[in-house]
Amino acid sequence: MVTMSDVAKAAGVSRATASYALRGDPRIVPATAARVREAAKRLHYTANLSARSLRSGRNGVVGVAIFELDRPYPSEMSAAMSREAERHGLQVIVQQTSNSKESEISILRKVTSQLCDGMIFSPSNVSDEELRALSGGKPMVLLDDVSPDPVFDSVDTPCVEGAKAAVRHLIDIGCRHILVVGADFEDLADDRKSAKVSSRRMLGSLHALEEADMPIEPDMFIPLAPWDPESARRCAHAIADSGRPVDGVFCMTDTIALGVIRGLADRGLRVPDDMAVIGFDGISEGACFIPSLSTIRTDLDDLARKAMGLLLKRIDGDADGSPVHMTADYELLARESTRRR
Amino acid sequence: MVTMSDVAKAAGVSRATASYALRGDPRIVPATAARVREAAKRLHYTANLSARSLRSGRNGVVGVAIFELDRPYPSEMSAAMSREAERHGLQVIVQQTSNSKESEISILRKVTSQLCDGMIFSPSNVSDEELRALSGGKPMVLLDDVSPDPVFDSVDTPCVEGAKAAVRHLIDIGCRHILVVGADFEDLADDRKSAKVSSRRMLGSLHALEEADMPIEPDMFIPLAPWDPESARRCAHAIADSGRPVDGVFCMTDTIALGVIRGLADRGLRVPDDMAVIGFDGISEGACFIPSLSTIRTDLDDLARKAMGLLLKRIDGDADGSPVHMTADYELLARESTRRR
DNA sequence: TTGAAAGCGTTACCAA
DNA sequence: TTGGTAACGCTTTCAA
Numbered sequence: 001m002v003t004m005s006d007v008a009k010a011a012g013v014s015r016a017t018a019s020y021a022l023r024g025d026p027r028i029v030p031a032t033a034a035r036v037r038e039a040a041k042r043l044h045y046t047a048n049l050s051a052r053s054l055r056s057g058r059n060g061v062v063g064v065a066i067f068e069l070d071r072p073y074p075s076e077m078s079a080a081m082s083r084e085a086e087r088h089g090l091q092v093i094v095q096q097t098s099n100s101k102e103s104e105i106s107i108l109r110k111v112t113s114q115l116c117d118g119m120i121f122s123p124s125n126v127s128d129e130e131l132r133a134l135s136g137g138k139p140m141v142l143l144d145d146v147s148p149d150p151v152f153d154s155v156d157t158p159c160v161e162g163a164k165a166a167v168r169h170l171i172d173i174g175c176r177h178i179l180v181v182g183a184d185f186e187d188l189a190d191d192r193k194s195a196k197v198s199s200r201r202m203l204g205s206l207h208a209l210e211e212a213d214m215p216i217e218p219d220m221f222i223p224l225a226p227w228d229p230e231s232a233r234r235c236a237h238a239i240a241d242s243g244r245p246v247d248g249v250f251c252m253t254d255t256i257a258l259g260v261i262r263g264l265a266d267r268g269l270r271v272p273d274d275m276a277v278i279g280f281d282g283i284s285e286g287a288c289f290i291p292s293l294s295t296i297r298t299d300l301d302d303l304a305r306k307a308m309g310l311l312l313k314r315i316d317g318d319a320d321g322s323p324v325h326m327t328a329d330y331e332l333l334a335r336e337s338t339r340r341r
Numbered sequence: 342m343v344t345m346s347d348v349a350k351a352a353g354v355s356r357a358t359a360s361y362a363l364r365g366d367p368r369i370v371p372a373t374a375a376r377v378r379e380a381a382k383r384l385h386y387t388a389n390l391s392a393r394s395l396r397s398g399r400n401g402v403v404g405v406a407i408f409e410l411d412r413p414y415p416s417e418m419s420a421a422m423s424r425e426a427e428r429h430g431l432q433v434i435v436q437q438t439s440n441s442k443e444s445e446i447s448i449l450r451k452v453t454s455q456l457c458d459g460m461i462f463s464p465s466n467v468s469d470e471e472l473r474a475l476s477g478g479k480p481m482v483l484l485d486d487v488s489p490d491p492v493f494d495s496v497d498t499p500c501v502e503g504a505k506a507a508v509r510h511l512i513d514i515g516c517r518h519i520l521v522v523g524a525d526f527e528d529l530a531d532d533r534k535s536a537k538v539s540s541r542r543m544l545g546s547l548h549a550l551e552e553a554d555m556p557i558e559p560d561m562f563i564p565l566a567p568w569d570p571e572s573a574r575r576c577a578h579a580i581a582d583s584g585r586p587v588d589g590v591f592c593m594t595d596t597i598a599l600g601v602i603r604g605l606a607d608r609g610l611r612v613p614d615d616m617a618v619i620g621f622d623g624i625s626e627g628a629c630f631i632p633s634l635s636t637i638r639t640d641l642d643d644l645a646r647k648a649m650g651l652l653l654k655r656i657d658g659d660a661d662g663s664p665v666h667m668t669a670d671y672e673l674l675a676r677e678s679t680r681r682r
Numbered sequence: 683t684t685g686a687a688a689g690c691g692t693t694a695c696c697a698a
Numbered sequence: 699t700t701g702g703t704a705a706c707g708c709t710t711t712c713a714a
Binding site for chain 1 (some may be wrong): 342351366385387389390391394395400401402409410411412413416417419420423424427431432433434435438439448450451452455457474477478518570599600602603606625626628629630631664
Binding site (some may be wrong): 013015016017020027028029032051053054055056057322 | 699707
């Protein structure tokens with residue numbers, strides 16, 4: 001392994017000078033700097049990140065901790081973060097928290113906060129206060145934070161506005177019996193649960209219904225756990241079997257929406273002819289589905305830009321104290337699953 | 342930040358003793374060890390991985406470098422690796438190489454090889470020799486290595502056998518005009534390309550055709566670049582528009598297969614009625630598709646177990662010199678896309 | 683059984 | 699403008 005000492009020796013300077021030269025410190029005269037750079041290149045020198053991290057507390061790596069690596073939305077989000085980090089000359093490492101509290105804690109304590117200059121994290125079971133302790137003082141940006149009294153900067157998905165646009169779209173194409181899948185109406189009344197993603201999306205749905213003077217019944221909202229295609233599929237079976245008149249469904253996520261469409265198909269119901277379906281997220285999978293899925297696409301590039309921007313500001317130390325909050329852009333994609341002739 | 346010195350002080354022992362005690366070294370008497378552990382717990386001590394890594398060269402982190410974070414197959418593969426690592430008490434960090442050579446190099450040099458005890462890597466543009474240089478002497482296990490003269494342990498997806506099973510399945514259900522999408526027949530004759538995943542899967546297809554005494558024509562193999570749903574969809578349009586008699590299609594990946602089915606639907610062709618389609622990989626997305634996708638499912642848990650097993654053996658230093666090679670298990674999933682009444 | 687001390691590769695302060 | 703040197707937090711050898 002070639003170290004800085006090797007480079008310094010090869011260039012005929014001290015370790016200190018080599019270090020300065022390689023990081024472009026203006027104090028080193030161009031000729032010396034060039035000699036050092038040349039030596040580094042010739043020897044294939046690469047800085048040891050552990051050493052750098054230990055000494056300076058910075059290594060150019062940003063951690064992204066997501067729920068599950070193998071779900072489309074978090075995957076696409078991490079990919080967007082990676083692209084954005086690259087534009088800043090940084091590297092992203094991704095870890096999955098598997099949605100268990102111990103796992104989240106272990107990841108934050110053991111890895112993300114140790115190996116990284118900062119992290120982007122989508123909390124689910126850990127409170128803000130616990131997070132603060134686990135962050136080890138490192139900057140952190142939260143995604144869809146539900147804390148009433150935030151400690152960290154955060155970026156939200158456009159839950160309220162997006163959901164409102166989705167339901168309004170269903171109403172616009174003529175739906176009069178709308179179901180919302182993946183949300184529990186009771187949550188709205190519960191202080192601890194009303195900030196959840198599902199509650200915020202439910203709220204947006206309510207806004208749209210109210211604006212259109214449509215009746216609101218608690219049983220329009222169907223809880224679902226977990227949020228995966230299989231449960232969604234079973235849920236669709238139940239809806240179909242109930243014989244209930246439904247002409248439009250808004251699902252909390254695209255993954256749910258695809259499961260619902262599949263479940264309706266199992267019962268001989270066709271989308272959009274018998275029922276229109278719209279999702280939320282904008283995962284790429286929806287474009288190729290039969291029928292292609294209408295959705296509220298969260299602008300992941302915008303989300304990544306905002307999150308990374310906030311994080312870098314904190315890392316660079318030029319951010320004032322109070323937590324900043326932002327919301328990502330979105331776009332309504334009206335595709336086949338809500339197409340009416 | 343609480344360090345080992347703090348713990349040692351709190352427990353009334355030296356740093357060395359604290360270090361031994363925390364890692365369960367039998368030399369420390371139980372009473373002392375318990376005192377140290379208690380102090381560590383009380384102070385919320387967490388070992389600094391950079392320091393540990395710098396000093397001992399080990400930190401319990403394994404790197405997984407994949408092509409793209411937002412494609413289903415690599416995502417599911419990384420998730421399987423994470424689960425497997427967890428069972429060994431290790432952490433996985435995932436990075437995307439974005440399929441560019443510079444990016445692969447930069448990731449290997451800058452991060453994966455630095456922050457990890459070892460890595461699992463799916464090479465695409467970097468030669469084995471370059472890899473050896475970039476690995477920094479750290480153990481590495483390759484996935485689907487194409488090198489004729491391997492330097493590292495590797496695990497393959499079951500290309501030849503899996504593809505053979507796929508095409509045999511098409512033949513079994515009565516297909517007589519089969520197309521293979523995503524492979525270039527010319528590659529088989531090219532030494533440098535005949536080890537590619539696509540070539541090995543093509544080879545398996547040929548075996549199945551030969552065994553069934555079916556004719557083999559170069560134009561049964563349709564190249565596709567890149568391997569994504571959009572190109573596959575366009576490819577299906579071309580197939581449909583050509584008016585060519587086709588009753589079965591084997592696609593190099595599930596992602597391609599889904600794009601093909603969608604493309605056929607665009608032209609009014611129904612799967613499986615007009616044409617049967619089978620993919621390769623077994624991504625979860627296929628189960629909910631309409632029609633559900635028949636596929637060769639690579640057993641990712643098996644793949645992860647094999648890859649992680651090989652890697653840990655190298656990390657622990659109890660592995661002899663010559664590279665070991667293994668192949669993951671697979672399973673034929675016959676679903677709706679190849680269902681014949 | 684425990685402690686002192688060296689050293690991993692880097693950075694950053696201070697002196698020259 | 700450059701070099702010497704002391705950390706960063708940990709592990710590990712060597713002594714006690």
